[in-house]
Amino acid sequence: MSIIETKGVYKTYNTTKVPVNAVNGVDLKIEEGEFTAIVGPSGSGKTTLLNMLSGLDLPTRGDIFIENTNLKGLSSSQLIDFRLNNIGFVFQAYNLIPVLTVKENTEFIMFLQKVPKRERQKRVKELLGAVGIGDKMDYKPSQLSGGQQQRVAVARALASRPKYIIADEPTANLDSVSTSELLELMAQMNKKYNTTFIFATHDQRVMDKARRILTIEDGKILKDEQFDR
Amino acid sequence: MLRAIAWRNLWRNKLRSSIIMAALTIGIIGAVEMDGYMTGLTNQRVDAAIANEVSDIQLHNPGFLLNQETKYLIPHAGKKADEIRKIANVKAVSVRLKGAAMASSANAGAGISINGVVPDDEYRVSDLHDHIIEGTYLNNKQKIPAVIGQKLAKKLNIGVSDKLIVTMTDSTGTITNGAFLVVGIYKTSNTDFDKSNVFVTRKDLANLIGYPTNAGDEIAILLNSNQHTKAVTKKLNTLFSAEVKSHKLIIQSWDQIQPLLKSMVDMMNYFSYLFLIIVLAALTFAIINTMLMSMMERTREIGMLIALGMNKRKIVRMVMLETLFLSIIGALVGLAISILLVDYLSIHGLDLSSFAKGLNSIGYSSTVYFQVNREFYFTTVIVVVLLAILASIPAMMRALKLQPATAIREED
Numbered sequence: 001m002s003i004i005e006t007k008g009v010y011k012t013y014n015t016t017k018v019p020v021n022a023v024n025g026v027d028l029k030i031e032e033g034e035f036t037a038i039v040g041p042s043g044s045g046k047t048t049l050l051n052m053l054s055g056l057d058l059p060t061r062g063d064i065f066i067e068n069t070n071l072k073g074l075s076s077s078q079l080i081d082f083r084l085n086n087i088g089f090v091f092q093a094y095n096l097i098p099v100l101t102v103k104e105n106t107e108f109i110m111f112l113q114k115v116p117k118r119e120r121q122k123r124v125k126e127l128l129g130a131v132g133i134g135d136k137m138d139y140k141p142s143q144l145s146g147g148q149q150q151r152v153a154v155a156r157a158l159a160s161r162p163k164y165i166i167a168d169e170p171t172a173n174l175d176s177v178s179t180s181e182l183l184e185l186m187a188q189m190n191k192k193y194n195t196t197f198i199f200a201t202h203d204q205r206v207m208d209k210a211r212r213i214l215t216i217e218d219g220k221i222l223k224d225e226q227f228d229r
Numbered sequence: 230m231l232r233a234i235a236w237r238n239l240w241r242n243k244l245r246s247s248i249i250m251a252a253l254t255i256g257i258i259g260a261v262e263m264d265g266y267m268t269g270l271t272n273q274r275v276d277a278a279i280a281n282e283v284s285d286i287q288l289h290n291p292g293f294l295l296n297q298e299t300k301y302l303i304p305h306a307g308k309k310a311d312e313i314r315k316i317a318n319v320k321a322v323s324v325r326l327k328g329a330a331m332a333s334s335a336n337a338g339a340g341i342s343i344n345g346v347v348p349d350d351e352y353r354v355s356d357l358h359d360h361i362i363e364g365t366y367l368n369n370k371q372k373i374p375a376v377i378g379q380k381l382a383k384k385l386n387i388g389v390s391d392k393l394i395v396t397m398t399d400s401t402g403t404i405t406n407g408a409f410l411v412v413g414i415y416k417t418s419n420t421d422f423d424k425s426n427v428f429v430t431r432k433d434l435a436n437l438i439g440y441p442t443n444a445g446d447e448i449a450i451l452l453n454s455n456q457h458t459k460a461v462t463k464k465l466n467t468l469f470s471a472e473v474k475s476h477k478l479i480i481q482s483w484d485q486i487q488p489l490l491k492s493m494v495d496m497m498n499y500f501s502y503l504f505l506i507i508v509l510a511a512l513t514f515a516i517i518n519t520m521l522m523s524m525m526e527r528t529r530e531i532g533m534l535i536a537l538g539m540n541k542r543k544i545v546r547m548v549m550l551e552t553l554f555l556s557i558i559g560a561l562v563g564l565a566i567s568i569l570l571v572d573y574l575s576i577h578g579l580d581l582s583s584f585a586k587g588l589n590s591i592g593y594s595s596t597v598y599f600q601v602n603r604e605f606y607f608t609t610v611i612v613v614v615l616l617a618i619l620a621s622i623p624a625m626m627r628a629l630k631l632q633p634a635t636a637i638r639e640e641d
Contacts, residue, residue, distance in 0.1 A: 056633050083538045095533040
C-alpha cells in the first residue's frame with residue numbers, strides 16, 4: 001500500500017494579476033521505504049510539492065492521501081498534530097533550536113508527542129549514537145559544524161518515528177565530505193528503520209544515491225525513474 | 230522543556246532583556262516608594278491627629294459641635310467616662326471642659342480654643358506631654374497653670390512663667406476673664422493646632438467660668454489601636470442609645486471628626502494604586518515591544534516549531550512564559566529592593582526639613598517614616614502578572630499567524 005498518494009494536485013498562486021500554477025496536476029504514489037529525490041530547476045514547483053506532501057501547505061485542487069488520511073480534510077490544528085506524529089523534517093538551514101543542546105533538540109519532538117521521559121532518553125542515546133554524534137550530546141548547535149548540525153536534524157527527524165521524512169535541499173549548505181557522510185547516514189537510516197525519505201534537491205550527489213528520481217518542471221512530473229541501488 | 234526554552238530564550242539577547250528588567254525594577258521601586266511615602270505621611274498625620282488632637286472617639290452634646298459653647302455640657306460626663314473605661318480595647322478616657330476664648334498678653338491677642346483637662350487623664354489620652362519644648366506639662370500641684378503652643382507663644386510674645394489672660398463667656402453668659410501662668414510650651418507637627426489650643430486644668434477653668442469642677446463638654450477616648458474604632462463606636466452607641474436617639478449625645482470616630490483627613494487617607498491610597506498602574510502600564514508597552522522584536526527575530530525558528538508539530542497551545546505557553554519570566558524577574562528584584570528601602574526609611578525616615586514650614590502648616594511632619602501595606606506588595610505582583618499576560622498577546626498573535634511553509638524560509 002502506498003504511503004503517499006496524490007490525485008490531480010494543483011497549487012495556484014494568485015499573488016500576481018495572472019494566476020500561477022506552481023503545481024500543475026500531479027498524480028503520484030510513494031511506497032513505504034522509498035529513498036526518493038524530487039529534482040528540477042528553480043521555480044519548477046518541487047518545494048511547493050514538498051510543502052504539500054508534508055502538510056505545510058494544502059492543494060488548491062486535488063487530494064493528498066497519507067495512508068488513508070486526506071490532508072485536505074484536516075483543520076490547521078489537526079494538520080499540526082498530523083505532522084508531529086507522521087512526518088519528520090530535515091531543512092536546508094538545519095533549523096535546530098539554538099537554546100537547546102543536541103540531546104534536548106533530539107528529545108524535543110518526543111516531548112511534543114508526550115513520549116515518557118525514560119523512553120525519550122533511551123531513543124536520544126540510540127539515535128545520536130547512530131548518527132555518530134553521541135559524544136556531543138551536551139553541545140549547543142552553535143558549537144557544531146554544519147554537517148554535525150544536519151546529523152542532529154536527521155536524528156531529530158527520526159526520533160518521532162515518522163512514516164516518512166521530508167528533506168528540503170539537506171545538503172545545500174554542506175561541503176562535499178559532509179554531504180557524502182550525511183547521504184550515507186540517511187541511506188543507512190532508510191535501510192535500518194525502513195523510513196521513507198523524500199528529498200527536494202539540485203545536488204547530483206543526492207540524485208546519485210536516490211533509488212527513485214522524480215523530475216518536475218512547470219509543476220508537472222516529466223520523468224519518474226527507478227534505480228536499483 | 231517549554232520552561233527551559235522560554236527561560237533560555239530570555240537570555241538570548243541579554244542586554245535587551247536586562248534593560249526591560251531594569252526598567253521594571255526601577256518602575257516598581259518608584260511606585261512602592263511613592264506609596265511608602267504617601268502612606269507614611271498620611272498615617273503619621275492620622276496618628277498625630279489621634280494622639281494630640283482628636284483621639285480615636287469623642288462624645289459631645291450635639292449643641293457643642295454647632296457653637297463650641299461651654300454651656301452644652303455632657304450630662305454626667307464623669308460617670309459616663311467610668312463606664313467607657315470598662316469597655317474592651319479602651320486605653321484611656323479624658324473628660325474635657327472646652328470652649329472658645331480670647332487669649333491675650335500685654336502685647337497681643339488671639340482667638341483660641343481652651344481645653345480644661347484633668348492632667349493625669351489627659352496624659353494617658355494625649356501625647357501632648359511628649360511635645361513640650363520648654364517648661365513642664367500640667368500637674369495638679371501648680372497654681373493656675375497653662376500649656377500653650379509655640380506659635381501662640383510667639384504671637385503673644387510670652388514664654389514660660391509669663392501670664393496668659395483668657396477672656397470667655399461664663400455659665401451665666403457674662404464675659405469673664407482670668408489669668409493663667411504659662412508653665413509649658415509645646416510644639417507639634419501641626420502649626421494650626423499649636424496656634425489655637427491652650428491647655429489648663431479643668432478645675433481652674435470650671436472655677437473661672439462657674440461650672441462644677443467635674444463638668445465636661447467633651448469626652449475623648451483613646452483605644453489600644455484604631456482598628457477597634459468601629460467596634461467601640463458601635464458599643465458606645467448601644468451603651469448610650471437613649472441619649473443618642475434623643476439627640477442629647479453624639480458619638481464620633483476620628484474620621485467623622487476630621488472628614489478631610491479621612492478623605493486625604495483614601496485619596497492618597499487611590500493615588501498610590503493609580504501611580505502603580507500608570508507606571509506598569511507604560512512599562513507594558515516596552516515589554517510588548519521587546520516580545521514583538523524577539524518574535525520577529527525568531528520567525529524562522531517559530532515557523533520550524535509549528536512545522537515540526539508544536540501546537541498553538543504550546544506556542545502560547547512558550548511566549549507567555551517568556552513574558553512572565555521577563556516581567557516577574559524585574560518585578561521581584563524591584564520588590565526586594567523596595568522592601569529593603571522601605572524598611573530603612575521606616576526606621577530612619579526621610580528628612581524633609583527643608584520643607585518643614587510648609588508641611589507643618591498643613592499638619593504634616595517634616596520627617597516621613599515610610600509605610601507600605603502588605604496588600605500593596607501583593608497587588609503589585611498581581612498587576613505585574615496580569616500586565617505580563619496582556620503584554621504577551623501581540624507577540625503571541627504574531628507567532629500564531631505564522632505560516633510555517635513561508636516562515637521556515639525567512640532569512641535570519
